[in-house]
Amino acid sequence: MRQIETDVVIIGGGATGAGVLRDCAQRGMRAILVEKDDIANGTTGRNHGLLHSGARYAVTDCHSAVECIQENRILKHVARHCIEDTGGLFITLPEDDPDFQQTFVNACRRAGIETKILTPAEALRVEPNVNPRLLGAVQVPDGTVDPFRLTAANILDAEEYGGRLLNYTRVVDLVINQGRVCGVNCVNVKTGEKIAIYAQQVVNAAGIWGQQICEYADLSIRMFPAKGSLLIVDYRVNGMVINRCRKPADADILVPGDTISLIGTTSEKIPYSDIENIRVTPDEVEILLAEGEKLCPIMAKTRVLRAYCGVRPLISLGDDPSGRNISRGIVLVDHGDRDGLPGLITITGGKLMTYRLMAQMATDAVAKNLGNTQACTTAVRPLPGAGHDDVYAPQVSIPVSGSAKYRHGERAARFLADDKKQNAVICECEMVTRGEIEYAVHNLSATDLVDLRRRTRVGMGPCQGKICACRAAGIVSELTGEDDALNSIGEFMQERWKGVRPILWGDALREADLSYWLGNNLLGYQQLPSSDGTGNLTTNDVCFMGKMDKEGA
Amino acid sequence: MLNLLDTSFDHCIKCNVCTTRCPVAEANPDYPGPKQAGPDGERLRIKNPQLYDEALKYCTNCKRCEVACPSGVQVGTVIQRAKAKHGGFHQGPREFILSHTDLVGTLSSTAAPVVNVATGLKPVKTLLDKVLGIDKRQSLPKYSRQTFRAWFDPDRQTKFERKICFFHGCFTNYNDPTVGKHLVAVLNAMNIGVTLLKKEKCCGVPLMANGFFARARNNAQLNLGQFADKLNDNNRVECIIATEPSCAMTLRDEYPEVLQVDNYALRDRILFASAFIARELADGNVPKMKPVNLRVAYHSPCHLIKQGGVIHTMELLNGIPGLEVVMLDQKCCGMSGTYGFKKENYQTSQRIGEAVFDQLTTMDVDYVVTDCESCKMQIEMNTGYKVLHPITVMAQSLA
Structure with a gap:
């Protein structure tokens, strides 16, 4: 068994965990982050990507609203390249209570969120696709944030300060010695290697999975899993975030994210035992489409690319059947203080939006326990990529260099080379070049196709990996010298397929059919060995349409 | 920026068939091909208009991508519109001269002997090459001393009971009236008389190819007005015929698709010459x-x-x-x-x-x-x- 010693071990590679790793590393602590899958694989990567202004919570939860607007301003500075300052609208439709607008504006004012009331004509001018039936709109400083990029940038920065990421490493137990948590036992899920990491402080940032971590120490923290589903449409139907000006309800936010728009979310309480097996139901798809059309009527004739869902990691505070009235507030527990078990800190609740603040709070607690007096600088130091240096790449076409800069900020300079091979476009929907893939493998710890997607958007466009999966897998395998990436094609396409399945009609169906013909009949994905490392053919790894046949769809 | 009139790009299933049929992509590695220039690029341009790709200028608007597309995406039109919207056309004196075929035609045919000799001279060709960027290895078309309209004698057509209207286009009128004269001979031999529009403007194809969309739209409106007059029931004119494929395509398809000028009521009566003649032959009018x-x-x-x-x-x-x-x-x-x-x-x-x-x-x-x-x-x-x-x-x- 491999043994590692460090100051802090962080469990969970979501935005919060990555933020804690960065914060610890910047304050001079030795820190390791362990993640059972890949970064941003859980709730972090399964939400709107909405950079809240806080307006959505202003009426119901002033405290959260204040946190949001403060973090909103900070992230627009330190994570510039992960954020788009699109602005947002809260629109009032004829079926909405017209008096709510004033209540809303007053609440925003109390929370310190700037608002601007627009007439329908003004709203249509700034957002031509908004429902023309609107009675009015309020403009707020909402924006969008890319959760994958945000997490990757935090990890990258942490690593540059000496932090370490161990992904695909699952925590199987807490090491408890003389009434004190002093490390974690882990297993590398790809190789089966056992690793013991000894640390003075363990931070549980595992989100909804944090309940299991606490159970290792017989502590009880009860999570309230609420499933939220979203739909992605083919292109940006809206330029600004569009919300309904009413109390938060199902499917009332339409967010323009990168090249697409997404509509969400639903909210449904699920048993904790189901958190690994959530799926989008037909009813949810119908609600999302019907409500989305009310925000932007063009949605009705826009192709849906995929559906996905995530689990909100809320702490159970009562018997609320929807989970919506629970505060999204941050919960920080030092189990030394609360449960007499020093060495373990749980940070949970909150939102993607407040990940940095959560990380700061957790790191403050860690620092206090370790006697570290360094101040937190994450609110002022820009993340890698968020700098202002211009990237000069005249030899690359504008859509290629523009997309690269959009994703990686000034770090794009590291791969936008004057080299035809490097600049070859691999993913044509999202303009990902070979150079960018090499950068993701060498600098952002991508080892297979699924990892690569989160760091580059490979396979996230309309074709859902049909054209690029094979090309990208070849490049990653060539770079890593291992077959992981090649073998991950099946898993990757399966994951794409999972998202396409709930919306399988019209053009998405035609697209999937062509994918099937290319993947299975032409390229023979079915014959690839499984990605479990054994090299055996398993029916589970059979490419996505194999699954379709099996399930009789 | 998102007030989209045409969302046909949304139907692209990324099969790449259009790119395999693109003559430019095959010949010029700097052109990313119709899929990237059209539907792929459109998603990026909607996200951020600054992601417009300069390389769209290489598109010849041959429309082979649209023929190949199994999903009904108007690839060529998406590209043309993107060029128009994002300032993708270079519009200098050369583009003006090459595209304003009726204006330049009127001037040149008056001075045809001089113009024809001049544009054939090596020093002139070199000058056009250096100053305007018209390649000296190309020979500019000659102009006819007598335009087709001047040659055409409507009195000789009155004896025919059946009548069509001939949209002669700029080339036949100003450069070489041969095809027009031959069309009149062929149709007359089939007992069909030929009439011309009272006034005819360039169909707009060279204007669109060089980004003069407002001008092309004006021409479209004028021409369609003329068609409506001509096809009015009292005239008993069966249809409008063009001998130039690009003219016919523009009048029928590009007016509504690219210029958004509605020709729905008349479209079925605008025909390419062969379509009309083949139908007549099939009907026994040989x-x-x-x-x-x-x-x-x-x-x-x-x-x-x-x-x-x-x-x-x-x-x-x-x-x-x-x-x-x-x-x-x-x-x-x-x-x-x-x-x-x-x-x-x-x-x-x-x-x-x-x-x-x-x-x-x-x-x-x-x-x-x-x-x-x-x-x-x-x-x-x-x-x-x-x-x-x-x-x-x-x-x-x-x-």
């Missing part, structure tokens, strides 16, 4: 013809392929006695109207046309036949063959 005893190679123009009109021309040619027709591979000649005249496009244009030129050099035919004046120029400049319009061949066979 003029007296004598065997021509010729072997010709037929080159199908891109814009005729777009209309699905090649079959009509083939039927017309097959109806001519003593004519042996060899069908060339359906490759683009690379000229694309004004495209091949531009210095920066010369090499691409030549490389695209190579397949056509090469195939012709291996053949033993008397003439090349094609419907398009632009293809005719390119093939005549690059092979030893004389190129005839199908209507000309038919006129020659009239007994």
